[in-house]
Amino acid sequence: DTAVSQTPKYLVTQMGNDKSIKCEQNLGHDTMYWYKQDSKKFLKIMFSYNNKELIINETVPNRFSPKSPDKAHLNLHINSLELGDSAVYFCASSQMGRAYEQYFGPGTRLTVT
């Protein structure tokens, strides 16, 4: 009964490829997020969706495109992968009004070679 799940857990791919990471939450939350944690371990928000609408879009290359088919899912598609995209990507969710209490997934470690 995993609360926030991500697939895949590990992703190794070559530069220039396009890849997707999927996220699902079964908590009934209406807000979902994508974070990136780089090699220096800094965790930075990338996007946030509330009820399938984009509410946070940090300065992220437009090669990154989030898609929310419904409130329980927020997928991250990355085009033309670059070496600098290598990182751990975390999905999270929260209830609107309680954005301070976010539930994080286990992370997806993306390695671009």
Added chain:
Amino acid sequence: DAKTTQPTSMDCAEGRAANLPCNHSTISGNEYVYWYRQIHSQGPQYIIHGLKNNETNEMASLIITEDRKSSTLILPHATLRDTAVYYCIVRVEYGNKLVFGAGTILRVKS
């Protein structure tokens, strides 16, 4: 959101209380203090938050100074499983995002 300052790392003996300080001298009146932790190879986990009163839950206690310029997260009986990076975050209650700093690496040792 106000800036926070935390020690880079701390050690604690298993079974003893772990006291993690956070300085937030520029905190404004409508900003709360939130604590998260990240155990190795896992996503961050919410611990506790407070405005000005001390708070306690099943995981930890949060002590906020009267002037609100600093706070301390207390794990009353630290275990090896509490080894993690602990993040102190200051933000308004209904803000849309969390801004994580470098945090404090807490090592609980037997």
